[in-house]
Amino acid sequence: MKLSNRTKVMEQGEMxxxxxxxxxxxxxGMATTLKxxxxxxxxxxxxxxxxYLGPIFRGQHILKKDEQGAERCTACGLCAVACPAxxxxxxxxxxxxxxxxxxxxxxxxxxxxxxxxxxxxxGLCEEACPKEAIFLRHDTMVPVFNSRDEVIYGKDKLVExxxxxxxxxxxx
Amino acid sequence: xxxxxxxxxxxxxxxxxVFAITLGIAAYxxxxxxxxxxxxxxxxGPDRAGPFGILQPLADAVKMFMxxxxxxxxxxxxxxxxxxxxxxxxxxxxxAVVPFGDTVTIGGxxxxxxxxxxxxxxxxxxxxVSLGVYGILIGGWASNNKYSLLGAIRAASQxxxxxxxxxxAIIAILLFTGSLSTKAIVEGQxxxxxNIFYQPLGFxxxxxxxxxxxxxxxxxxxxxxTELIGGYHTEYSSMKLGFYLFAEYINxxxxxxxxxxxxxxxxxxxxxxxxxxxxxxxxxxFVGMGALIGKALLFVFVFMWVRWTLxxxxxxxxxxLGWAGLIPLSxxxxxxxxxxxxxxxxxxxxxxxxVLLILGLLIHDQLFVKKKIA
Numbered sequence: 275m276k277l278s279n280r281t282k283v284m285e286q287g288e289m290x291x292x293x294x295x296x297x298x299x300x301x302x303g304m305a306t307t308l309k310x311x312x313x314x315x316x317x318x319x320x321x322x323x324x325x326y327l328g329p330i331f332r333g334q335h336i337l338k339k340d341e342q343g344a345e346r347c348t349a350c351g352l353c354a355v356a357c358p359a360x361x362x363x364x365x366x367x368x369x370x371x372x373x374x375x376x377x378x379x380x381x382x383x384x385x386x387x388x389x390x391x392x393x394x395x396x397g398l399c400e401e402a403c404p405k406e407a408i409f410l411r412h413d414t415m416v417p418v419f420n421s422r423d424e425v426i427y428g429k430d431k432l433v434e435x436x437x438x439x440x441x442x443x444x445x446x
Numbered sequence: 447x448x449x450x451x452x453x454x455x456x457x458x459x460x461x462x463x464v465f466a467i468t469l470g471i472a473a474y475x476x477x478x479x480x481x482x483x484x485x486x487x488x489x490x491g492p493d494r495a496g497p498f499g500i501l502q503p504l505a506d507a508v509k510m511f512m513x514x515x516x517x518x519x520x521x522x523x524x525x526x527x528x529x530x531x532x533x534x535x536x537x538x539x540x541x542a543v544v545p546f547g548d549t550v551t552i553g554g555x556x557x558x559x560x561x562x563x564x565x566x567x568x569x570x571x572x573x574x575v576s577l578g579v580y581g582i583l584i585g586g587w588a589s590n591n592k593y594s595l596l597g598a599i600r601a602a603s604q605x606x607x608x609x610x611x612x613x614x615a616i617i618a619i620l621l622f623t624g625s626l627s628t629k630a631i632v633e634g635q636x637x638x639x640x641n642i643f644y645q646p647l648g649f650x651x652x653x654x655x656x657x658x659x660x661x662x663x664x665x666x667x668x669x670x671x672t673e674l675i676g677g678y679h680t681e682y683s684s685m686k687l688g689f690y691l692f693a694e695y696i697n698x699x700x701x702x703x704x705x706x707x708x709x710x711x712x713x714x715x716x717x718x719x720x721x722x723x724x725x726x727x728x729x730x731x732f733v734g735m736g737a738l739i740g741k742a743l744l745f746v747f748v749f750m751w752v753r754w755t756l757x758x759x760x761x762x763x764x765x766x767l768g769w770a771g772l773i774p775l776s777x778x779x780x781x782x783x784x785x786x787x788x789x790x791x792x793x794x795x796x797x798x799x800x801v802l803l804i805l806g807l808l809i810h811d812q813l814f815v816k817k818k819i820a
Contacts, residue, residue, distance in 0.1 A: 291811040307755045317490040
């Protein structure tokens with residue numbers, strides 16, 4: 275008496291006639307490949323066609339502005355501390371009167387740089403940010419670069435443009 | 447022979463056209479091989495060079511010519527060069543006896559759409575196919591590389607083994623025709639009396655042997671990557687490698703044409719009388735040539751289809767199938783065909799032969815083969 279009585283005896287005898295003639299199996303296999311021959315390819319022609327990668331894909335960084343167009347970042351440095359790859363560096367500056375339209379709070383990041391060669395796109399900066407200022411956008415990837423001076427992204431490339439604001443699925 | 451006679455010029459032009467067609471089809475076979483492989487694996491395949499990747503063979507050829515042409519230091523230099531040349535030469539020579547069409551009259555010259563109508567046509571095919579082994583054998587030996595040599599030896603023994611069964615399959619055809627001329631074989635099959643209906647078993651044997659002769663999967667042991675790196679062309683590079691690969695595709699097309707000639711009525715197609723009556727003899731003959739090429743291309747597709755379906759045989763399975771399977775089978779086929787011709791009912795005999803064979807195998811199976819327990 276075995277434990278379950280469901281043991282399969284796997285001893286193999288001779289192959290049956292159909293198996294020894296190969297032909298039925300060959301015809302079956304060829305039918306399978308012919309079926310795939312007429313089925314739709316699953317290929318995405320990448321540079322021309324892009325696949326939707328989901329609402330939380332971690333792509334290129336963006337420094338958000340608020341509805342009035344003022345930068346949210348206060349240069350607190352929590353993102354730089356959280357960054358495991360030490361890709362983020364910044365220089366803080368104090369807002370002077372008259373700049374209230376540009377920066378939301380009294381302190382702002384004069385320089386904000388992400389080294390894209392170091393960045394591992396983990397998204398910890400996004401989680402660390404108390405001001406909801408930095409995000410990894412789900413719809414844009416960091417493009418291929420050919421020389422090292424294209425690698426460090428400053429505020430010119432990171433700050434959100436007001437005419438093409440970044441909206442993630444689920445935001446209003 | 448007068449070198450400037452109209453017939454000579456017409457034949458020369460025709461042979462040139464056949465060469466061009468063969469080479470063009472071989473070049474585009476590489477493209478379609480990749481496309482078909484891709485479609486069967488739910489991919490797209492090459493689509494970057496030109497629309498739908500149609501210029502891919504051109505790009506491949508340019509790449510092949512640009513690569514370094516390397517000859518190993520301890521190889522036999524002349525034989526190393528002769529190998530791929532011989533492969534290419536023999537691959538192209540076979541098409542000489544394939545009848546591409548019936549007689550046409552152009553500009554007052556009447557000639558056959560066939561390179562040479564020799565009365566030993568099918569023997570010529572066999573002779574050249576056997577010579578084709580030398581290309582591989584010489585190349586593999588001259589490389590001074592044990593993997594190349596092993597691949598070459600495999601190719602030689604495989605081709606010799608399968609030539610026997612192939613020859614026996616053809617003998618059954620020759621029993622019908624009574625002639626070795628390919629032209630006579632095709633003419634015997636006109637108006638739909640294709641040999642495939644009389645020789646289903648013979649056709650299957652011939653098809654399997656053709657796979658083995660072309661070194662195509664499932665019989666591509668001469669270039670078995672897992673065991674032999676690259677097989678007989680391990681040491682080859684540049685256009686010499688290209689020649690070997692090219693010769694394989696030419697062989698595929700030609701063996702497709704030979705199969706169409708032997709079993710599928712050659713240039714015969716349904717409605718040939720109608721086309722002749724409507725458009726005249728010449729048009730009908732050229733449509734027939736198209737029909738033959740179409741049949742050959744269908745076989746090329748089957749070659750590729752099989753390649754991307756079946757895995758490779760083990761070497762002992764290959765030899766077992768050839769010697770213990772196909773040769774007795776083809777001998778049986780010869781006996782059945784001869785009997786059918788003797789009693790004057792070849793069609794019935796062919797069908798009865800296959801049925802008897804399957805019955806016999808089933809009975810043998812029931813009586814002597816140990817059954818699976820589960």
